[in-house]
Amino acid sequence: MHLVFRNAIALGAATAVWLPLLHHFHRVDGVAREHVTVSLEKRALDPKNDVELMREVNPEWDWMSRTFTVLGLANRALGHESEREAALVAMDRIIERAMDDARDEDRFLLPYARAKPFVDPSARSVFIDGELLAMIAARLLVAPRPDWDSEANELAMSIELAMRRSPTLSAESYPDECWTFCNTTSLMALAMLDAAHGNHAHATLGSDWVLQAKSRLVDARTGMLVSSFTRDGRVLPEDRLALDGMTKLIPVLVDRLLEAAGK
Numbered sequence: 001m002h003l004v005f006r007n008a009i010a011l012g013a014a015t016a017v018w019l020p021l022l023h024h025f026h027r028v029d030g031v032a033r034e035h036v037t038v039s040l041e042k043r044a045l046d047p048k049n050d051v052e053l054m055r056e057v058n059p060e061w062d063w064m065s066r067t068f069t070v071l072g073l074a075n076r077a078l079g080h081e082s083e084r085e086a087a088l089v090a091m092d093r094i095i096e097r098a099m100d101d102a103r104d105e106d107r108f109l110l111p112y113a114r115a116k117p118f119v120d121p122s123a124r125s126v127f128i129d130g131e132l133l134a135m136i137a138a139r140l141l142v143a144p145r146p147d148w149d150s151e152a153n154e155l156a157m158s159i160e161l162a163m164r165r166s167p168t169l170s171a172e173s174y175p176d177e178c179w180t181f182c183n184t185t186s187l188m189a190l191a192m193l194d195a196a197h198g199n200h201a202h203a204t205l206g207s208d209w210v211l212q213a214k215s216r217l218v219d220a221r222t223g224m225l226v227s228s229f230t231r232d233g234r235v236l237p238e239d240r241l242a243l244d245g246m247t248k249l250i251p252v253l254v255d256r257l258l259e260a261a262g263k
Contacts, residue, residue, distance in 0.1 A: 060127070063108040066098050067131040074138035084142065091139045099151070102132050109174065116175045119231045123162040126171035127179065129155055130186030137192035144196075156193055159186050160205055168233045169205075169212045176230050180217065183209070 055062045070091050077087035101107060105128045106114060113125070136152045139145065162171035163183065170178040171186070187209060190202035216233050217225050228236045 058110070059108050060110065063098075063128065063131060066094050067135055070094055070135040071138050074142050077142045088139070088143060091135075091142070092145075095135050095139055098132055098135060102128055113174050118172050119176045120162060120165055120172060123165070123171055124158070125173055125182075126159060126162060126186050127173040127182040129159055130182055130189055133159060133193065134185060134189035137189050137196055140196035141192060149197075152193055156190055156202065159190065160202060163205060163209070166231050168216060168229065168231065169209045170217075170229070170231070172231055177236065178229050178231055180213075180225050180227050 051062045051065065054065065073087040073091050077084045077091075105125050108128060109125060118124075133152065133155045136148055136155070140148070140152065159171065163169050163186070166172075166178070168178060170180075170183040173179040173182040187202075187206045191206060194201055194203065213225060217229065219226055219235075226235050230236065
């Protein structure tokens with residue numbers, strides 16, 4: 001056997017042995033976990049712009065970093081009253097800039113987004129709009145912003161209409177390219193907005209999407225949802241099954257989210 005192959009097999013076997021045992025050598029207790037969380041929060045609260053290096057690698061990461069920073073700050077604000085005001089200031093700063101930047105969605109998309117038009121001429125990238133709505137809804141769950149209600153409702157309506165117009169109930173992230181991640185993120189954002197507004201305006205879309213996904217977007221061999229597909233449901237040749245098997249759980253998670261929102 002070639003030396004490279006032997007080494008690869010040895011490395012794989014060693015990893016299989018030591019990885020499950022790693023927790024015996026390094027444990028993160030509550031104090032250490034809180035220290036890491038606070039350190040990350042302080043960085044999120046820092047208004048300086050240090051994303052250019054990240055954008056050189058992938059402009060999508062710039063947008064996603066804003067989304068997950070706002071979600072993290074909202075989570076901290078809801079659980080730690082002493083951090084609420086500072087978190088609100090930081091979230092408002094990030095979201096206000098995001099609202100302005102989102103007008104040029106190409107800024108956050110890879111170059112191939114400009115190779116052809118979207119199949120749905122009335123739609124925008126659900127990657128951009130879904131995560132923007134997630135940011136706004138997360139902030140509204142912490143404290144109301146009546147001046148953002150109109151924009152949030154218009155964004156929610158645009159997303160739902162784009163999904164409803166699609167044969168798969170999934171809107172495009174890139175031209176004729178729908179991502180399971182982006183559409184489920186949008187469903188999450190719509191459910192969060194409903195919770196913030198105290199209604200169930202978008203619950204039916206979530207239920208309908210779950211049924212559609214189970215019937216049309218499941219890989220027959222693995223039972224997992226595919227990660228990317230055309231607007232009419234054809235799995236893309238380069239599709240990878242959802243990372244870490246998580247999309248197998250998405251219909252269940254959406255069902256649970258809708259169930260919780262209805263209580």
